Amino acid sequence: MSQLLDKAKNFVSDKMGDVAKPEASVTDVDFKRVSMDSVEYLAKVSVHNPYSTSVPICEVRYTFKSANREIASGTIPDPGSLKATDTTMVDVPMKVPYGILMSLAKDIGADWDIDYQLDIGLVIDLPVIGNFTIPLSQKGEVKLPTASSMFA
Template sequence: MAQLLDKAKNFVAEKIANIPKPEASVTDVDLKHFNHDSVEYHAKVSVDNPYSHSIPICEISYTFKSAGRGIASGTIPDPGSLKGNDKTMLEVPVKVPYGILVSLAKDIGAYWDIDYELELGLTIDLPVIGNFTIPLSQKGEIKLPTLSDIF
């Protein structure tokens, strides 16, 4: 009886592992705008849904790092859904306080840019499987706003 149960578990696990899942990638991270206390960057995420029906997105979590330390993190609850059999473009706003950017100024140098790493977790609700998180990571270099950008 135990062997039959093990075979059934393996069969189900194999079938679930072979179910197509949405795929995502970070396409761009840009300076969106700034105000008196923070700079807002937007990460553009492209998600490809292989199913014919829309899939709800439960949440998007993010961590924005520079110089090996986290400078911004957060969660966006219920950001919408993925269109069926289509690519969906999502924008993830990342707000970074000026105080943290000033503390990074010693690492910036003359070029006025910082190296960053953005880690995203896109949690979607797949039928039968349940909540499934797609981990994403993007490294790059991003410019900080200068005085000429502000005025």
């Protein structure tokens, strides 16, 4: 009996490995707004759903790093769902306190931008499989706001 169960498990795992899964990519990271205590940035994530039904997004986890230091992190619970056989844009807002930006002054001083690494875990609920995390990572640089961009 246990051999039959093992064969069934192997068969299912082999078949599930061939099933198309949603794919995602970070399309943009940019300045969003300035508040009294922080600067907010917005990451846009493009997610393609190959299934003919919508798929719920359980949560989005993110870590925003600069100079090998975490400058923002968080979780966005239940941000919606992925449209059936379509591409959905998911917004990931990130608040960076001013105190952290000031501690990065060496990196900022020369070119008024922040070199960053953004790590995102997009947790979706796939039918039959259950929760599945799509890991994303992107490196780049994002400009700090100027006086003209704050009041535009």
